[in-house]
Amino acid sequence: MPVTHADACLVWPIVAPLATALAAFVLGGRWSTRLGVAVVPIVVAATAVVTWRVWHHGPQTYSLGNWPAPLGIELHADGLSCAMLLMSACIGAVVSVYSVGYFEGSTTASRGQPQKDTGAQFWPLWLMLWSALHALFLSADIFNLYVTLELLTLAAIGLVVLTGTRAAVEAALRYLLAALAGSLLYLAGVALMYGAHGTLDIASLGRSVTADASLQAALLLMMVGLMLKTALFPLHFWLPPAHGSAPAPVSALLSGLVVKGSFYILLRLWFDVFPQEFTRPLTLLPAVLGAAAILWGSMQALVADRLKMLVAYSTVAQLGYLFLVFGLARPGSDTGFAAWSAVVLFALSHACAKGALFLAAGTILHVAGHDRIRDLPAVSRRLPTTFFAIGVASVGLMGLPPTAAFVAKWTLLRVALGGGHIGLAVVIVLGGLLAAAYLFRVLAAAFTQPGVVDTNVSYRKVPRWMEYSTLGLALVSLLLGLASYPVIELLRIGSPWSPPIVQEAAP
Amino acid sequence: MNVLILGVAFFLLVNVVAGLVRVWRGPTALDRMLASQLFGTTGTAILLLLAEGLSNPALRDVALVFALLAPIATVVFVRRWPLSSSANGGSFHEHE
Amino acid sequence: MDSSLAWFDAILTLTLVVVALRVLFAQDLFQAIVLFIVFGLLLSLAWCRLGAVDVALAEAAIGAGLTGALFLNTLATTRRHGDQAPPAETIDRKGAWVDDKLPTLRPRPSTPWTGRLAFGLVAGSVTAWMAAVVVPLAVSSDAPRIAIDEAMLRSGVTNPVTAVLLNFRAYDTLLEVAVLMLAVLTVSSLTAGSARVSKALPSGPVLTSFVRLILPVVVMVAVYVLWSGTKAPGGAFQAAALLGAGGVLLLVTDTQSPSCARYLRRVLLVAGLAVFLLVGLGGMLGAGRFLEYPPAWAGVLITLVETVLTVSIALVLVMLFVGTSPTGAEGSARASDETPGATPLVSRERTS
């Protein structure tokens, strides 16, 4: 006789980090680090259990407070949620390990910062961010999604300003204002949808919505708001400064996970709620903006002079790929599922590769005190592991054959060509070439002889764990390519394309 | 009776609008702050009238909160702006 | 009766819009903030007219009271000590969002007319577009809503808004308290490094006795609002906002800064969320679900959660106010407390 419902496993990825965050805040000091590390296996196990249940028993739904959907809030896990949870668990675990070393080294007032225990502040914020992400990926209620979005934003802001530098504060304020505008637009959409349909539950909305003017307005408001929060070109202005000036583990989290949160909501609403006749006329808008983002972000990355800014602009570019899904994935068609799952796979792969790159950039900054690209050769000798990780992650970002990014881009290319979107196909290829171009700027450093070794520069020691965890994450991005088949099968569970397939399999 | 009560409430609202002119024109910060104080008082009265007129007694609680919290901004104001500077045109870069 | 109410509504909404525009365009920032406080008061009247008394209470306490105090407090920080030059509007020509120059001394028009024109065009078209959608919704007689009547019987409270907030959608509220926690974490991390001490303004006898007189009343009303929240409009947030406002009053008049140990303060800050989580997890015992209350216990548990939440949220609000204060320790030459998470204002302990 089970003490609780079996689907109660959905609660733990949210509650475990949240409760730990509270304990870490109260106890403070060294305890926050210990607790933060201790909760990692619990969260990983919780997401694994959720995935295991979804894999074997199909989509899971859990009514919080035992109030079923239209009245209460439900948690819902299908293949897409599980993929996102796994991504969050994986990157979160690596970043946690990395942060132990990173913040141990930076508690002292070394670079003109006021002395404060940044580590003790990092852990509660990060654990709450982790909790907010899982809450977002599991929520099945459009207003609750708004609350999780705000939770995510405020946690991200708190993390960005941890360094306390003027640049960080400025970037944080810009980020906050943009994010607030985005969530208000989203909330306005929620207001219209509740006013018209009297429900907030995604599943009931998906069943009850009819094509009317209010729904179209809601779609537009939510789309613009979420595109702003996901930093889609030309609404990306807030991202590079925020991601570039945050502490390295935070940049990895922001680029790898946080922007995926708002993208996830848009993906879910677009395919689960809004009827096709509304989304179809709009398909080109996000896709074209996505293509523009790929080109513009890559160009900026090509001319960036700091490694972290290069990686941040690369994020702007890679986020563009995600938005191609709205142009390429048609509900109901088989190529639709291919494009949809390819984009999600790309998001997972990007999260790992980009996370690894930011962690590597943080290690370089930590060791050398700067991340100027032209001075990288002098650093590369001291950090062979980190530069190897950069190499591996770059392979993942460029989308060379064994990686998941390759599988994803290849599929997208096929769908684009099959659908007659020659322009998008060209951009997909071009984006890969541009990525190779800007990443080779960094890689070249590893193979270049340092001209004059500046003996005046003092290099700090780097904890081993920082280097190994970075390499681990980079390798995950590489190995994900081999696991792309099971991931795509996982995504099929509960996806908008799954019902006919299940019916075929039944008889 | 209700017509009378609601009429008075409406009249008080018009008073608030008239008071806005003082906030608008200033000229000193003190003028603006004092005019806004008027709204706390008048708002309380409007709420009490509405509570009667709409026969919704819960509105009296709102009136209570209005009356209690209206001074907050004023107290913050007098603590943060020395009276000397607020009295002699301590407003923020007026053109005049 | 209807006609005078219609006039009332018309004047109220018109004033709201005019005040909102003036908040954006008044050249004087102080005026803008005073008008923003007035805006909160008027909005509170609007909630009353719409029958949303719970919202009106929260707006009166948070929207008009505390947010206004936050803004006034922040504006005061832009005046430096002994610097009588008021902060002018900083214009960014390049369209940058953040102007990092300190306020300039030279007064200049806040918005050139081209800016106003663009503003008008954008605001006008968004209004027209959204109005075209909202008007049919607002006049339709078909108003779908979530049915709660049957569930109310098992909710443990009789005020439907409290039932939604703390029972049916308690999960939203849980996350919302987490949002407040995050705000405190961020604000106090920003305060920690840069808190400074300024010379205090002397507090006159009138102010001191006013605060002594009003504080007990504020506490009493807060308890009343909390207690009545289960069956009438009111509840934890409104009560907490009242208590928080009382705390702000106490802080700015520097009579007796309430002091408590840093550790205790942290415990009090998280107590609300922690108890909420524990009650939620307790619901999972005995084949229940997260945040499920047994119907017989629902009323007691909701009251428990609300009471602890009130204390925590009040403290949160006070600390948010501290985070926007111009100086570290107000009212005395106390050294600021540099430890993270500690706010100098509320703390008596000295680290240096």
Add this chain to the structure above:
Amino acid sequence: MTPTLNYALTGVVLFSVGLSGLFFCAHLLRKILSVNMAGSGVFLVFVALARRQPDVPPDPVPQALVLTGIVVAVSATAVALALFRRLTHEPAEEPHG
């Protein structure tokens, strides 16, 4: 004009004005004020639509959502103001009092 229509339209205007102010106003404090007003506009639409049928009590769900929204808004405002304060006080001042 029913109260619902009146207040819902006001909400729409406030939302548009606040949103435009966020983009067009130069000063940061005014941007933060604008966000608050845009938020109030959305809340007004929410609550006004909850009161469409005059003979039944208003729908409590949007009221609860708006209460949540107000608390979220005050949190975000406080963070924004703290950031603003930090910007205006940076960086010349000595970090320790």
